[in-house]
Amino acid sequence: MKGWIIAVCFFFLAGLAIPVSAAAADKNGYITIHDVEITLVGDQANINVNYTLDEPTRVIVLLLGKQDLKTRLLTVLNYEDADIKTVELNRAELVVDDASYAYGRGVYWFPEHNFNGIIPKLRIITPQVSREFETADSVPNGIGYFAD
Secondary structure (H helix, E strand, C coil): CHHHHHHHHHHHHHHHHHHHHHHCCCCCCCEEEEEEEEEEECCEEEEEEEEEECHHHHHHHHHHCCHHHHHHHHHHHCCCCCEEEEECCCEEEEEECCCCEEEECCEEEECCEEEEEEEEEEEEECCCCEEEEEEEEEECCCEEEECC
């Protein structure tokens, strides 16, 4: 009897894993990113990401942990060296040190950056200005700003 219950549980988990492996061919995999907000403070970038996960993946993340989700977010955002502050099932907060070049006297340059996917709504906030992009695959041309 116990063997039958274990077999049923195994097939159930295997059925959940099949859609996840099929989604891996998609550029963002099981993550659908809705918007990204990058706030530039000095040479640091604070990144807030809002997204949804495919439903079978939500169950697997709850059961097995968030490590693959973290790795996938870093890959899509193309900030492999980011420090992940929080990861939830619908949002994440990351910090990237040395994201901008410091030219002295409070002058900074946030360089052009390419993402590994499409960001439907991208907002970049500096102490002076906020720029918004739609269906962005990069931050074109970079952005200069002054520290507060």
